[in-house]
Amino acid sequence: MLSLVQRTLAKKVVLTGVGLHSGKDMRLELHPADIDFGIQFRRTDLAQSLPIHAHAINIHSTDLNTTISSGDARISTIEHLMAAFAGLEIDNVLVKLDGPEVPVMDGSAGPFVEAILDAGVALQNANKKYFVVREVFELRQGDKWIRVEPATNTSFSMQIDFKSSVIGAQSLNFEWSTVEALESIFVSRTFCHVNDVTAMQRAGLALGGSLDNAIVVSDDEVLNPEGLRFNDEFVRHKLLDCIGDLSMLGAPIIGKFSAYKSGHGLHAAFMKALWAKKSEILTIVEDMQHISRQSPREIDSAAVIGIKS
Numbered sequence: 001m002l003s004l005v006q007r008t009l010a011k012k013v014v015l016t017g018v019g020l021h022s023g024k025d026m027r028l029e030l031h032p033a034d035i036d037f038g039i040q041f042r043r044t045d046l047a048q049s050l051p052i053h054a055h056a057i058n059i060h061s062t063d064l065n066t067t068i069s070s071g072d073a074r075i076s077t078i079e080h081l082m083a084a085f086a087g088l089e090i091d092n093v094l095v096k097l098d099g100p101e102v103p104v105m106d107g108s109a110g111p112f113v114e115a116i117l118d119a120g121v122a123l124q125n126a127n128k129k130y131f132v133v134r135e136v137f138e139l140r141q142g143d144k145w146i147r148v149e150p151a152t153n154t155s156f157s158m159q160i161d162f163k164s165s166v167i168g169a170q171s172l173n174f175e176w177s178t179v180e181a182l183e184s185i186f187v188s189r190t191f192c193h194v195n196d197v198t199a200m201q202r203a204g205l206a207l208g209g210s211l212d213n214a215i216v217v218s219d220d221e222v223l224n225p226e227g228l229r230f231n232d233e234f235v236r237h238k239l240l241d242c243i244g245d246l247s248m249l250g251a252p253i254i255g256k257f258s259a260y261k262s263g264h265g266l267h268a269a270f271m272k273a274l275w276a277k278k279s280e281i282l283t284i285v286e287d288m289q290h291i292s293r294q295s296p297r298e299i300d301s302a303a304v305i306g307i308k309s
């Protein structure tokens, strides 16, 4: 799927749920927004809160989640909501929140996707912009790395490797095609080790965490009574995080992504570095109509570069 035009919500969406780290109930409102508005967050509990653009340059911290900020206003745990917008190809939304965190819901993007699809998606009368990758770009931190290279379609190749034998080494290759193909990614839940839960709660984090909003593992078993949704739910969730975090340049990136043991910190560093070098690595395409081919979301990057240069 490759939307040629910008998209927003057909109507307002309201969701409530607990914030993973604060443990407090949050009210989340998603409002339709005009063309070229992008995804912007506003804190309704702060009198002077400026809107915060969901852009890589506004990422403030990546400690177990992705947090954006503007002035004193911060909003945490935006990554699964951002993945829902990216996966449903939604460009323009005003997100209102009465607290510092997007509700964790069930630990996946499933409830956001369901609520958005219930409200409906509206097409807008403006071309959708894309970034096409022109050069290979890679960032390494220790043994972890993430890379993007030129391709005619967006795809991801993810690898994780955890000590817990329940998780272990998992890999996933994913070619972006339809919303249906993303279904198992949307509903894959976040996860943590039971020892980390205790440590986080002592540090005042994950106060809202429970077996209802995360997979909790020990060294050798899954502690949730219902078990896993997929055998490889862990790597599927890592891909969800990746889709959310990598959607924050203001337009989707068409390219082949690969990542090894990546997480929010590496994703954010990668996006900031990519943004700083965007004139070398990326070409912005403002009218995909002229270059889209018969198969959806497939484009000829050479043709794109030819048009823009």
Ligand SMILES: [Zn+2]
Binding pocket: 079, 080, 190, 237, 240, 241
């Ligand atoms: Zn996540």
